[in-house]
Amino acid sequence: MSDKIFVSAEEVARKAGVSRSAVSRAFTAGASIAPETRRKVMEAAEALGYHVNHLARGLMRNESGIVCLVVSDMGTPYRSALIKALTQQLQNAGKIAMLVNTDRSDERVDMALRQAIRYRADASIVLSGMPDKSLVDLCVRNGQRLVLINRNDEHQGPLRINLDEDDTAQSVVTAFLRAGCRRLAFANSEAGTPSLMAREVGFVAAAREQGLDVTVERFGPTGYESGKVLAQRLMTRRERPDAVFCVTDLVALGFMDAARHQFSLSIPDDLCVVGFDDIPQAAWNSYDLTTFAQPIEEIAAAAVAWLMSDDVGQSQSLRLNAPFVWRRSVRSA
Amino acid sequence: MSDKIFVSAEEVARKAGVSRSAVSRAFTAGASIAPETRRKVMEAAEALGYHVNHLARGLMRNESGIVCLVVSDMGTPYRSALIKALTQQLQNAGKIAMLVNTDRSDERVDMALRQAIRYRADASIVLSGMPDKSLVDLCVRNGQRLVLINRNDEHQGPLRINLDEDDTAQSVVTAFLRAGCRRLAFANSEAGTPSLMAREVGFVAAAREQGLDVTVERFGPTGYESGKVLAQRLMTRRERPDAVFCVTDLVALGFMDAARHQFSLSIPDDLCVVGFDDIPQAAWNSYDLTTFAQPIEEIAAAAVAWLMSDDVGQSQSLRLNAPFVWRRSVRSA
């Protein structure tokens, strides 16, 4: 199938009239080599089209330079934005991203981690799903770094990056109350991941503190279509909600579209809506959605910084803020 | 920075009481090994947490299993959908995707291809930008396969996948005429890539055949915000267009939002809009955009099939269809 014929350091050495190790040194940052020798090597390398074999280098150095990104739903705005930020920052740090798609079953996350191990990835970053504990242990035991983004769990060893959502529920409730809303609802998916469920629980609790009940509805995957269905369900209730907190922006946008086009509701006059993520579409004129901004660049920066750092770094947990973004989907006064 | 300590085949061999090569065979599909021996090996491997080192395997087999994806604007709906399809299909074919972000300068595409060569990727798939001819040659010379998606150019060696857009311009003009539109416009970005420019040229030509002039406007990058600016420019003209073909869906959605919210126009009553790509957002209720569907799965399938195929495959060019998707942004009668 493939018969690649790459030029090796040996050939470069011959052409440049130096030893094999001189070639190696020429391509190693901070190696002790005479400028003149390096020039000769580089010249020969350029002429022959030589490129260091990172497979071999990784084998020797015990450091592949590869970082494995484990992701599902990568077509989604939030996920793709995060992938973009991560690949960019990894490249800036001299690493290269390997991308594993884990759509379908959760078992795939384990497969992904296995791939990472096979390629001796320096680290893995898990954006979706939860790897089996035994595999996490295996990674850690093998000295492979592991970053878990938004999977609030109790694994030992890896870096866990989560959002600090202590205040979000409070903010939303306050916003809704100020807007004069009293019939609150929460639109959730059936994904049931910890971070999503925490959002629901927090909102219900915060509302109760103000003496308000929340109508909770859950349906399907976490996306636009589910938002529409959730609107159909919530908006046909006897006590129609006048404010809804949607578990993500995508759900919120679907909700808004159904509310407007199927129920002829006006937003924010008849219904206030808040989402979560601040995907680009949330800012589009048709929606102008009030939401919380995922600190994407900070997440990526934190992940990369940690996996580049020298210290052993025991199990560590990081909490980042998701700032409230005020737009027009909630009445202001 | 990293001191990974993975278990090697040697250790497994010792534990299983067999030779190193037996272990290798146990993990090689179709190798001649006794079932009992394989069982012993697998058992020991499982117990020790052994995983074949693909760096070493790639070195020996001269086939890394890596396919390099070269992409810019990966946060965009179309791009991320294509990445998703490609990673999925590559995995199904037993390959793994390496992702290189080439945002910023075009020179980065060359850097990306260099990375692919360094990791001895079995193939590279370029979704954005144009690599330098010398690098393409280098890849080809080294026996690395190369797929260029939507970069209609004249390189030798690689597989080129393009859309067959011969009929699209015609379809759009016909649709606009049927809707009773006479003042046509084309909203383009300033990216100036061949495929985008071909869209413009084709549309202008098709309109002229019907005796109609097209007002062409170009602005900024190819995205939502540019669409808004383009609307501002086109809709303030003396002869206000009553139909616009936007170079991509993202541009079209921005255009629609500006037309509606800044010029209070009704779509499709005052203005007909057609886009290109059929990103998920085009189907959202707020837009319901008539557009052409990128055959994403077919593109991915074609790319993967070609790079898995055995035949030497001389320079080859593939043209896929982008079906017209009728929605409500164009008056039907």
Next chain:
DNA sequence: TTGTAAGCGTTATCAG
């Protein structure tokens, strides 16, 4: 600063 030589973890070859 340079070259020599050993070794990284595999797989392919070739006897047995």
Next chain:
DNA sequence: CTGATAACGCTTACAA
């Protein structure tokens, strides 16, 4: 079917 042995292309002591 199995086990030794020689690659694969590179880095890194070590000695010169």
